[in-house]
Amino acid sequence: MRIATHGLTKIYDKKYQALDQLTFNVDLNGIFSVIGRNGAGKTTLIRILSTELLPTSGTAFVNNLDVVKDATALRNEIAVVPQEARPLPWLTPLQTVRSYLMWRGYSYRESKERSKDALRSLGLENLEKVKNRKLSGGQKRKLMVATVIASEAPIIFLDEPTTGLDYVSRKEMWEILSRLKKDRLIILTTHYLEEAEILGDRIMILDKGKLADIGSIDELRSKIKFPYVLRIMSDNVDINEDGVEIKRVSNRQTLVYGTASKIYNLVPYLVTNKIKFTVEQASLGNIFEQYVGEEDGGDKNEKEDW
Amino acid sequence: MKRRIGSQIMASILVNAIYAMINYPIILLNTLLAPLAILAVVTFASHGTLLPVAVTGALIMNMVSSGTSMQQDLSHLKNDMRLQDMIVSSPTTSTIYIVGMAISEIVYSIPTIAFLIVLHFIFVKTTILGGFIIFLALATTFTFSVSLGFFLSTFTSDIIQSWGFSGIISPLLTTIPPVYYPITYIPYPYRYLSYLSPTTYASEIVQSQIGVFHLGFQNFVISWVVLISITVVLGYLAVRRSRWREV
Numbered sequence: 440m441r442i443a444t445h446g447l448t449k450i451y452d453k454k455y456q457a458l459d460q461l462t463f464n465v466d467l468n469g470i471f472s473v474i475g476r477n478g479a480g481k482t483t484l485i486r487i488l489s490t491e492l493l494p495t496s497g498t499a500f501v502n503n504l505d506v507v508k509d510a511t512a513l514r515n516e517i518a519v520v521p522q523e524a525r526p527l528p529w530l531t532p533l534q535t536v537r538s539y540l541m542w543r544g545y546s547y548r549e550s551k552e553r554s555k556d557a558l559r560s561l562g563l564e565n566l567e568k569v570k571n572r573k574l575s576g577g578q579k580r581k582l583m584v585a586t587v588i589a590s591e592a593p594i595i596f597l598d599e600p601t602t603g604l605d606y607v608s609r610k611e612m613w614e615i616l617s618r619l620k621k622d623r624l625i626i627l628t629t630h631y632l633e634e635a636e637i638l639g640d641r642i643m644i645l646d647k648g649k650l651a652d653i654g655s656i657d658e659l660r661s662k663i664k665f666p667y668v669l670r671i672m673s674d675n676v677d678i679n680e681d682g683v684e685i686k687r688v689s690n691r692q693t694l695v696y697g698t699a700s701k702i703y704n705l706v707p708y709l710v711t712n713k714i715k716f717t718v719e720q721a722s723l724g725n726i727f728e729q730y731v732g733e734e735d736g737g738d739k740n741e742k743e744d745w
Numbered sequence: 746m747k748r749r750i751g752s753q754i755m756a757s758i759l760v761n762a763i764y765a766m767i768n769y770p771i772i773l774l775n776t777l778l779a780p781l782a783i784l785a786v787v788t789f790a791s792h793g794t795l796l797p798v799a800v801t802g803a804l805i806m807n808m809v810s811s812g813t814s815m816q817q818d819l820s821h822l823k824n825d826m827r828l829q830d831m832i833v834s835s836p837t838t839s840t841i842y843i844v845g846m847a848i849s850e851i852v853y854s855i856p857t858i859a860f861l862i863v864l865h866f867i868f869v870k871t872t873i874l875g876g877f878i879i880f881l882a883l884a885t886t887f888t889f890s891v892s893l894g895f896f897l898s899t900f901t902s903d904i905i906q907s908w909g910f911s912g913i914i915s916p917l918l919t920t921i922p923p924v925y926y927p928i929t930y931i932p933y934p935y936r937y938l939s940y941l942s943p944t945t946y947a948s949e950i951v952q953s954q955i956g957v958f959h960l961g962f963q964n965f966v967i968s969w970v971v972l973i974s975i976t977v978v979l980g981y982l983a984v985r986r987s988r989w990r991e992v
């Protein structure tokens with residue numbers, strides 16, 4: 440399934456620019472993860488793509504349907520959990536999912552079975568008849584996800600579905616999403632980079648309303664200057680290697696960023712001196728810092744102090 | 746798949762009225778209180794003579810409150826729960842949503858309406874035709890009021906703003922205008938001012954059918970024309986000009 444935008448721009452109230460000439464094109468089944476700092480324009484993009492908000496200029500297509508001109512047709516194919524959406528406290532989980540399905544046009548009968556299936560697939564079957572206000576934060580988010588995946592929509596938008604959840608609940612959500620992504624396109628925004636790295640089949644980095652880059656994690660990594668990280672469990676090391684970046688994280692760890700060959704040049708020194716270390720590929724967090732950090736400064740290639 | 750409009754309308758009724766009533770029965774009393782309080786005050790203050798007017802007034806007020814509570818409910822669902830975004834991006838259209846939510850407000854106030862209708866049959870004297878005309882006036886009032894409520898709700902961005910709107914509408918349309926008392930009680934030139942409220946036309950029509958106010962045929966027609974025009978305009982605003990998809 441395809442999403443394409445051309446020159447997509449959103450300016451709120453004639454003064455707040457949220458998206459700036461965004462042009463991209465992705466074609467996949469699975470999870471398309473949109474990352475960016477708070478205020479980068481993720482929600483604005485989701486709301487335009489899901490026909491909730493009109494763009495100021497530019498075009499956007501979801502599954503080859505224009506989000507403005509073909510909105511009615513597109514609405515049959517998408518389902519959205521908006522950022523900060525919450526289940527209505529006076530309903531039960533079963534009533535929540537069921538009413539959403541009925542709003543989509545399912546009969547009262549049909550909606551019951553589908554709702555029960557969806558609740559079961561998110562592990563909420565024992566809570567069907569509890570009032571939503573009694574659910575935990577993680578259960579509420581799972582319920583919102585159950586609501587949209589109960590529908591027939593092949594394209595699902597989830598705007599920061601895990602923000603604010605504890606680590607265990609987030610990991611449960613990851614497991615659920617990677618199971619549900621088969622046969623669907625899930626557009627997932629997050630500011631947890633680990634989440635995008637684990638789940639995203641394709642990742643888009645937004646920075647201040649502009650496209651920083653888009654691709655699989657390996658593609659993104661292959662484009663940065665320092666694709667490897669050497670983690671040294673000491674702050675007392677003496678490294679004289681050109682073309683690497685050294686960053687003391689704490690008095691227990693030093694990070695060295697570089698290319699594979701530069702990093703491996705340092706290994707004999709560490710082994711000889713019996714200093715503990717690990718070598719890793721740059722995480723999405725490292726990649727993100729390099730992309731978004733570069734934007735802050737002047738010349739891309741000169742900038743070193745990210 | 747085949748999408749059923751009946752189901753789409755039913756979803757709003759279930760969520761905004763039936764599930765709420767089943768899960769929290771206490772709210773059944775909720776809509777009863779405001780009209781009954783004014784009804785009691787007017788009745789006692791007039792030593793009972795205004796009871797018939799007050800009963801029909803309470804019915805008019807109930808129709809208007811359906812609109813203001815719809816506006817509050819929808820603002821809450823939109824701004825606090827983000828439900829409207831889920832609906833906008835779904836196959837439900839704004840018209841289906843308005844109709845469903847409007848019916849839900851009626852369902853929600855069934856206890857009040859039932860009680861007032863009983864009072865009406867006991868205390869209010871009118872002909873069968875008169876009863877039918879009263880029904881039409883109430884239905885029209887309901888229609889313009891929910892249209893206004895929906896229209897305003899789509900422009901709210903938080904609940905305080907929404908309380909602001911309904912706090913203005915409710916007294917302007919029901920407490921101050923001659924809804925609970927005969928229009929003849931207002932001296933000129935203030936009476937002209939009361940014609941700024943659409944509910945004044947509805948209550949002229951209603952009051953003319955229960956014998957407290959004589960409305961000539963010409964004025965009867967004028968009242969209807971004004972009431973229907975306002976309803977058409979507000980209905981148009983609700984369906985065509987509300988901010989369903991945001992800008």
Ligand SMILES: Nc1ncnc2c1ncn2[C@@H]1O[C@H](COP(=O)(O)OP(=O)(O)O)[C@@H](O)[C@H]1O
Nearest residue numbers: 451455456457476477478479480481482483484
């Ligand atoms: N309704 C609005 N009115 C004015 N500015 C807005 C509105 N919504 C978002 N913005 C601004 O647009 C920018 C992008 O916001 P948003 O899309 O919510 O970013 P994100 O979801 O990545 O945090 C921010 O600077 C935000 O303040």
Ligand SMILES: [Mg+2]
Nearest residue numbers: 481482522599
């Ligand atoms: Mg956001």
